[in-house]
Amino acid sequence: MLTIKRFIISIFHITTISLIFLPSLRSVSAEPYGMAGCGLGSMVPVWKNDIGQILAATTNGSFSSQTFGITSGTSNCTTDGLVKREIAQEVFIAYNEEPLELETSVGKGERIRAVASLLGCPKHAVELGKLMKENHSFLFAKSNSSLETRSKEILTRLKTQIATDTNLSLVCNN
Known part of the structure; x- marks a missing residue:
């Protein structure tokens, strides 16, 4: 059973891994993404498989990038709050x-x-x-x-x- 401390550490690790990929995101074009939806996680090209979709959803939730993307029209989201x-x-x-x-x-x-x-x-x-x-x-x-x-x-x-x-x-x- 995961304790709160382990949960926080795993979120920290996922966040750290996500930040490693962040500098390369500028050269990545918007591509179709999976079930994790739009957001920062959808911009990482290696996260297209099932495990990657879990990481993408976690990244979107950790950074609130999906909410930001929906309201700003970035990260594969449209400005009206709907997925393209x-x-x-x-x-x-x-x-x-x-x-x-x-x-x-x-x-x-x-x-x-x-x-x-x-x-x-x-x-x-x-x-x-x-x-x-x-x-x-x-x-x-x-x-x-x-x-x-x-x-x-x-x-x-x-x-x-x-x-x-x-x-x-x-x-x-x-």
């Missing part, structure tokens, strides 16, 4: 690709409703589900892409199909 929309869409698709593909074959489900919300048209989830079902093989065509690239491909294909639909193109703010 397209990155959020890509991350969602990356982490939910298989179940989303299953729901798309049926044309309905909670992930399709979530995608509709992320695309700015939550009230049109049923229509989006029908569109996704009709274009299932196109949207989820297999490729040799990496996880990050694959989610971007699926999102691009979906947005292309939305743009060709007369009603969804007007209501979705993708």
